[in-house]
Amino acid sequence: MKFRLEWLGQYLPGDLPDLATLRRRLTDVGFIVEGTEGEGKDAVLEVELTANRPDGMNHRGLAREAACALGRAFRDVPAPAPPEGPAAASSLAAVTIEAPDLCSRYSARVVEGLRVREASAAVQERLRGLGMNPILAPVDATNHVLWDIGQPLHAFDLDTLAKKADGLPAIVVRRARSGETLVTLDGVERTLSPEDLVIADAEKPVALAGVMGGLATAITPSTTRVLLESAHFTATAVRKTARRHGMHTDASHRFERGTDPETTLEALDRVTALLLADCGGTVARGVIDAHGTPRPRKSVTLRHARLVSFLGMEVPLERCVEILSSLAFGVREAAPGVLEVSVPTWRVDVEQECDLIEEVIRVVGYAALPETLPHPYNPTWSEPVLAREERARDLLAAAGFAEACTYSFVSAEENSPFASCVDGTPPVVSNALGEPFTTMRSTPVVGLLRAARHNVRRGLGDLALFEVGRSYALVEGRPVESRRAAILLRGRRGVHWASEARPADFHDGSGVVAALFAGFGAPAPAFRPAALPFLAPGRSAEVVVDGKVVGWVGVLSGTLAAEWDLGEVVAADVDLAAIPVPPPPSSVEMPSRFPGSEVDLTVTHPFSLSWDTLAAAVRAGAPSELLSVDAKYLWRGAGVPEGHVKTTLTVAFGSAERSLERDEINRWRDDAARRLLAVPGTAVDGIA
């Protein structure tokens, strides 16, 4: 927002303040001066104003802050009442407030016999200095008052307002009726609703209250009689109206943030003086001053002891009084150390004691605050889900994966094949930036696929990525966010000149999932064949813990791989919360000092017979000395019947108490072999 130095200076008796000092001090007290243009009286300051300080959005208001910040005097510019003619304003127009909760005051003056001209050079220069183009004197005069003291005004051509039964042109402040329309000054026809606050004449809306006037009642070069509006509208009423119509004007900007209900008469005097000077005419006698629900005057108690304990520093009581007084607060010491502070009507932001404390400290300056620390505090709690996420990140990075960070929303199309990854429906952003940002992902894998495509397109085809993040769903209207560890593998594994690289396959994926569980100290999960719509049939599995599905792993389906233009991709997604993490060990037994023994068993079996079945057969009924069953070698091809696999198992035995005898190991091996043979369809080498 732009401010002219000369205009500010009008309220600061004496020499114009030094521009650099003014810039620094205004910034110190919360009015950030982002830049200045020009020098001397024509210098312009560009100031960033926070939403809570509409009172600073005019030259008088900002000058008051400047005076306080600079420690200088502030002097208001008087606005004498204009000379009045014999005709009473109340005999020329009537004002009715039908929505008293939305309009606390509507003040109006009537000027007759004017000739619309251009505004004076002084007014034009000021408006140009703020980057505005002068239009006609009545409009420029209202703008001048807005930028001078912050009261938005509007000028109606009185002769265009429809009359009531008593013959008087009418101003009615009311809610719009359904279906009413209004062509605003910008030429747009707007359909109104009862949410809108309007100014109407006897028949129809003539302005969107506090936002913009209507075209039909606007001042034209031939206008001779005007009604000047100076009102206070409720902030939310103007905001709702402006938002509903997607409008934003200098007037609405101020009304939405809150204007001073006590400034309507003064603003009328100022604008009338300008109008008379530029356009002549006769001012009707008196002001039409209608009242809605009055705004209560605010008074706030400031306890000096509270101020000191809240700030953690001493500010003398007299200094507090001085600062508040210079900002036009009324200060009275109601009891020792207790100030009864009346709040200026323009300070819509001040409601409570802490607001007054801020007034004091921002003028004292934050540089004066000591740097102290709160007393020591011993944390006794940590968020378990975050600890899990952090551990998963470390485990996956240690497993050689690079951590990715992808957007939580993806396109509806990208997400839809994965929608079954979580219960419920994918949340949809109702005002998204468009695709691909509409749909909250059902799995972070969708983001990883985007990341993979980015890299593959740049010739980086060997990928091992993970993301620990959330998946999102709505379950019966309630958002559910689950914490996932997602991985993606693509391209070659083990690339080195000394040996041939191999493509990432299903077992790399299940291996990472197993490593994740192992890293948490959890028992290995089961991998159960599954038909998932986004994975290749025969190379996809659900990750199962205690009979419950907690994730999936597999090769991306050929259709999706082609759509993503990625070739073969292995991916997995595990619900971190479902990993059964045991507590750390509380006691540890000594490892056996007797070496164990391994024996091999080779079994030919149908491909449909899973490893889990074979391993279970070996384990069932095995002696307690059985340590492990592992797959050593698989062969499909020459020498093995069609549809069959030859699997060599390594079975390890060992004891904590003794060395094992060769005979007993052989016996256990033979027993295991017979159990394997008992599985239908198997043949075991060396056993008939």
Add this chain to the structure above:
Amino acid sequence: MSSAPFSVEEARGLLDAELADAAGRGGLLPADVHELKVRWLGKKQGVVTALLARLKEVPKEEKAAFGAGVNALKQEVEARLDALEAEATARAAARAEAAKAVDVTLPPRVPPVGRLHPLTVVRRRIEHVFHGLGYEVADGPEIETDWYNFESLNFAPDHPARDSVDTFFVEGGGTGRDALLLRTHTSPVQMRTMEGRRPPIRVLCPGRVYRKDDIDPRHSPVFHQMEGLVVDEGITFAHLRGTLSAFAKSFFGGRAEVRLAPTFFPFVEPGVDCAVSCVFCETGCRICSYSGWIEIMGAGMVHPNVLANAGIDPERFTGFAFGMGIDRIAMLLHGIPDLRLLFENDVRFLDRTWG
């Protein structure tokens, strides 16, 4: 092979000649030495055995001297051949090693080296500093209600303060305070923490937040915040300044200073912008826009309305809160030129150690 020698001297001469010949050929291997041992020391046809067999042909008075000479020869042969054998064994071992030699300058077989994302690393660095100051870490949902994201935090409905926060809404929520949205800051976690626990509270709230910004080098509709909240009896504005200063010194280095400036956030009063003195320059640089200061966070004293909304008596308890953008700090620290790099996941970008 010539016929067996007739005398010890002749045999010694023969030995010298044969060993000289072998040395001349160079590089005897253990098998060669074994052959020599058989020829000279073999129990049946060895030269020394053959020489000893002549003893019966030697005149009686010469027998003793002859026998002693043969024995001396035998010992000499054994010693010389043992030495040769040791040499040959060492030579063979050296040849075997040489056959296994590699070019040590060839590219090594590097196991996969995983990486943490810079946002993870920077977040942990920030958390580490605050862990030292006694902070716990809290967590909350990203799909929030209007109440937790705005209204409970003193953003009145239809208040212009909401204009500064472009919000994504989620279909399927309720209306008013029950509307669903993507949280625009992690402050709802502060509110939930205050509801769930009584003071003293000292927490960090890291997490993903959303604002309706188009993607460009400095904006992203998804980014990451780290907020902090302290609520207790006797918490002061000076504590806030001291805490931010302690953080700045730990994180940016001991000479970092903080500067507070008044600003407005609905959930704090007073609200401040916090800048840190530029640690990248002495006299001004591009990073600090030649001002010597870098704005890194917003902060303030928790608004009494917010405490009251959480059921905490604002007369008895006071608190402060602060919030910073993890993405922005990562960009500052590591000179990352474009915010999009953090979300594109180009492996050439990710394949770094971020500290």
